[in-house]
Amino acid sequence: MTISLPIDPDANELLTRSPLALLIGMLLDQQVTIEKAFTSPRDLARRLGHEPDAAELAGYDPGALSELFSERPALHRYPKAMAGRVQQLCQALVDGYGGDAAAVWTGARTGDQLLARIQALPGFGEDKSRILVALLGKQFEVRPKGWRKAAGRFGAQGSHCSVADITDRASLLEVRAYKQGLKAAARAG
DSSP states (O other), rough: OOOSSSSSSHHHHHHHHHHHHHHHHHHOOOSSSSHHHHHHHHHHHHHHOOOOOHHHHHOOOOHHHHHHSSSSSOOSHHHHHHHHHHHHHHHHHHHHTTEEEEEHTTTOOOOHHHHHHHHSSTOHHHHHHHHHHHHHHHHHHHOOHHHHHHGGGSTTOOOSSGGOOSHHHHHHHHHHHHHHHHHHHHHHO
């Protein structure tokens, strides 16, 4: 399967073939645009001059990684904090999965187990974890028994409420409209 976000083809290609890049993109997907979050793994690889693995990022000098994230244009709205979170994520992957990001989902036998594995990762709260379960199921065909239930509303067929549902520009706009509707309802309520 190939992810088809409305971003540069080489960024999509990296997300498709690199489970670590996909996890980093998901981690960065907060308080920045989807496009920014999911192109930043590619931009990080460019700044390093190669595609990093989890062990390299976990052991990287924190100050130097923070500087890489802070170079203009910054990889995130909060580059220093997110560089630290990426390091924590990578350390958890090294400690729990031998550095193999894909093992987070390849070893999961049920949707609930997959959700629990993702929620145990640093920086992955309940909604972000459910969105990743939905993204893996909808776009990567990672579908352990009960994955849609574990993904909650994000796993619903035909929904347009998260990055899991984005395959082109039109679906991106539908997801943005959904999120704007939620914000408007929250303000009104």
